[in-house]
Amino acid sequence: MGFLFLFLGYMGVPVAFALIASVLVVTAFTPVSLASMMAQLFNGMDTEALLAVPFFLLVGDLMTSANVTVRMITLSQTLVGHLRGGLAQVVTIFSMFFAGISGSSAADVAILSRTLAPEMKREGYNLAFTAALIASASTMANLIPPSIMAVVYGATGNVSIGGLFLGGVAPGVFVGIGLMIYSHFFGPVGVKRKRATFGMFATATKQAAVPLMIPFIIMGGILTGQFTPTEAGIIAVAYIVFVAIPLLNRQHYRHLPRDMALTGLLYSIPLITIGAASVFGWMLAYLRGPAVVSGWISSAAGGDPFLIMLLLVALFVVVGDFIDAIPAIIIFMPIIDDLTKNADINPVHMGVVIIVTLAFGLITPPYGLALLMASKFVGVRFGRAMLASFPIYIVFFAAIAFCIFFPEIVLWLPKHLLPESVGCFKNPSGAGYICP
Numbered sequence: 446m447g448f449l450f451l452f453l454g455y456m457g458v459p460v461a462f463a464l465i466a467s468v469l470v471v472t473a474f475t476p477v478s479l480a481s482m483m484a485q486l487f488n489g490m491d492t493e494a495l496l497a498v499p500f501f502l503l504v505g506d507l508m509t510s511a512n513v514t515v516r517m518i519t520l521s522q523t524l525v526g527h528l529r530g531g532l533a534q535v536v537t538i539f540s541m542f543f544a545g546i547s548g549s550s551a552a553d554v555a556i557l558s559r560t561l562a563p564e565m566k567r568e569g570y571n572l573a574f575t576a577a578l579i580a581s582a583s584t585m586a587n588l589i590p591p592s593i594m595a596v597v598y599g600a601t602g603n604v605s606i607g608g609l610f611l612g613g614v615a616p617g618v619f620v621g622i623g624l625m626i627y628s629h630f631f632g633p634v635g636v637k638r639k640r641a642t643f644g645m646f647a648t649a650t651k652q653a654a655v656p657l658m659i660p661f662i663i664m665g666g667i668l669t670g671q672f673t674p675t676e677a678g679i680i681a682v683a684y685i686v687f688v689a690i691p692l693l694n695r696q697h698y699r700h701l702p703r704d705m706a707l708t709g710l711l712y713s714i715p716l717i718t719i720g721a722a723s724v725f726g727w728m729l730a731y732l733r734g735p736a737v738v739s740g741w742i743s744s745a746a747g748g749d750p751f752l753i754m755l756l757l758v759a760l761f762v763v764v765g766d767f768i769d770a771i772p773a774i775i776i777f778m779p780i781i782d783d784l785t786k787n788a789d790i791n792p793v794h795m796g797v798v799i800i801v802t803l804a805f806g807l808i809t810p811p812y813g814l815a816l817l818m819a820s821k822f823v824g825v826r827f828g829r830a831m832l833a834s835f836p837i838y839i840v841f842f843a844a845i846a847f848c849i850f851f852p853e854i855v856l857w858l859p860k861h862l863l864p865e866s867v868g869c870f871k872n873p874s875g876a877g878y879i880c881p
Contacts, residue, residue: 446471446728451767460769464721468728477731482724489723489775490716493675494600499712500678501591504659505547506704506711507685509556513656513693517542518560520649520657523641525625530635532565533578533628540582541621542653544589545660546681548596550807550815553583558822568636572825577834578632580808580819582624584841587770587804588617591663594803596674597719597771598796601778606674607667608793608866609800611858616801616844623840631836655689668862715771722772726779735779742780743787750788754795754849757784758802765806769814773803793859793867794852801848805841808834 449467454460465486472482508514518539525534536557543553557579565575587594590610599606641649662684663677672680690697729735742760746752764773785795807815810831820830848855859867860880869880 446725446732450725454767460772461717461721464718464725464772468721468724471728471732475728475731477728482728485727486720486724489727490720492600494596494606494673495716495719497591497596497606497673497675497678498593498715499708500675500682501548501593501596502552502711503705503708504678504681504685505543505549505552506708507682507690508543508546508656508659509552513689514539514543514556515560516649516653516693517656520646520653522638523646523649526638527640528629529637530628530632531638532561532568532570532635533574533632534625536561536565536578537582537621537624537628540585541589541617542657544586544617545591545663546656548586548591548593550583550586550804551818553586554579554815554818554822557583558819562823565635566823570633570635571833572823573829573833574632576819576823576825576830577808577816577837578624578628579823580813580815580830581834581837581840582621583815583819584804584807585617585620587800587807588613588620590614590660591674591677592800593715594770594774594800595796597715598774598778598800601775602782602792602796604792604796605859605863605866607863608859609796610664610667610674611862611866612793612797612855613800614858615855616797616848619844619847620801620840623843624837627837627840655692659684718769718772719775722775725772726776729776730779735777735783739780739783739787742784746788748788750790751849753784753788754790754798757781757795758798758845758849761799761802762805762809765803765812766809767812769812770800770803770806773806774799791852791856791867794848794856797855798845798848801841801845805838805845808837808841 446467449470450463453463453466468482472479518535521535521538521542525531525538528534540553547553562575562579566572590613592610592613595609595613596606598604599609659681663681666672666677666680667674742753742756746756781795781799785792807813816830816834817827820827856867860869864878864880869878872879
């Protein structure tokens with residue numbers, strides 16, 4: 446089944462159809478009926494938590510098409526534009542801001558390639574470096590909440606989505622700081638700008654205040670229990686439609702039907718992939734594949750949780766080179782679940798480690814979706830962008846190691862803001878929570 450999927454994929458068959466075809470061929474050699482496999486295909490998409498994805502996609506698309514993001518770029522320039530490699534620093538800071546709004550790496554790559562890449566070219570930045578940096582910075586959209594990857598992981602693995610959101614903050618900030626350090630010491634010098642005055646910073650902050658309220662609305666509602674992640678996405682869309690657009694770009698109302706239709710189109714791509722990966726994972730479990738693989742890892746690691754996570758990271762670094770993150774999560778979730786329970790690893794901690802590893806796969810060849818998009822938009826050969834991204838891998842390896850060996854830092858926010866998401870329970874003899 447795995448061979449058929451890879452063979453069809455490299456023949457140019459889209460991932461979802463390659464997954465479905467490989468399963469249907471193998472089903473013919475089992476007692477399982479084709480009708481039950483079709484039912485499993487739709488069951489994989491029939492998950493309420495996945496409704497959050499189109500709303501987060503719509504938030505990012507509305508912010509991009511309404512030109513609201515230009516205000517956040519201006520704010521980023523007042524913060525770091527005066528540093529060495531100023532525009533490279535702006536790319537990273539803006540990605541951290543925008544990650545808190547869209548949750549989509551593809552949206553991040555698209556807007557950075559359209560707005561900052563031409564200006565970087567005019568200032569003499571190497572095109573390969575520009576593409577590699579944009580692709581690497583866009584991965585933070587999968588770490589800093591709201592992350593679409595975290596929504597899929599939580600919905601598939603029955604893990605708290607709010608806990609995954611909060612757990613992704615530390616590695617997301619770690620990657621952002623790492624990219625800024627790399628750009629400062631090893632990136633192009635760029636054009637030296639004057640440090641922005643406090644008045645310029647205050648003006649930029651005021652102009653960007655309306656869009657920057659979105660992350661606080663989303664996380665504030667989830668943390669206070671006022672609404673679920675799906676409802677948070679709905680509230681964020683309503684805020685943009687009824688508050689942000691009237692205040693910042695009233696003429697954009699006539700484009701709302703187009704934005705919503707485009708979001709539906711974009712959502713159909715991961716949705717059919719989720720269904721296909723679900724049926725692939727079901728057949729894999731039926732054939733006892735996860736039990737065999739988890740048995741190999743458990744025997745090699747000997748029950749050591751850190752070694753188990755390192756082996757899983759090695760597995761997903763390879764998997765992420767060939768498969769997109771969402772189908773990879775769904776296909777391998779039975780293995781992750783089994784190892785998480787056997788080694789007594791906190792599910793949120795394991796989820797953050799896997800998500801960071803799969804986010805890294807967005808810039809690794811031969812798949813490297815974010816790097817492919819960035820190289821195409823910037824106008825540079827994929828091979829050159831890939832070579833320019835190799836030194837940046839150190840930042841991601843350090844972030845993954847940080848997540849594995851410092852769980853107390855990764856889980857600090859979930860424990861303090863959403864304690865029940867990481868297994869804490871109310872103290873029966875008094876106030877507060879007891880956390881295992």
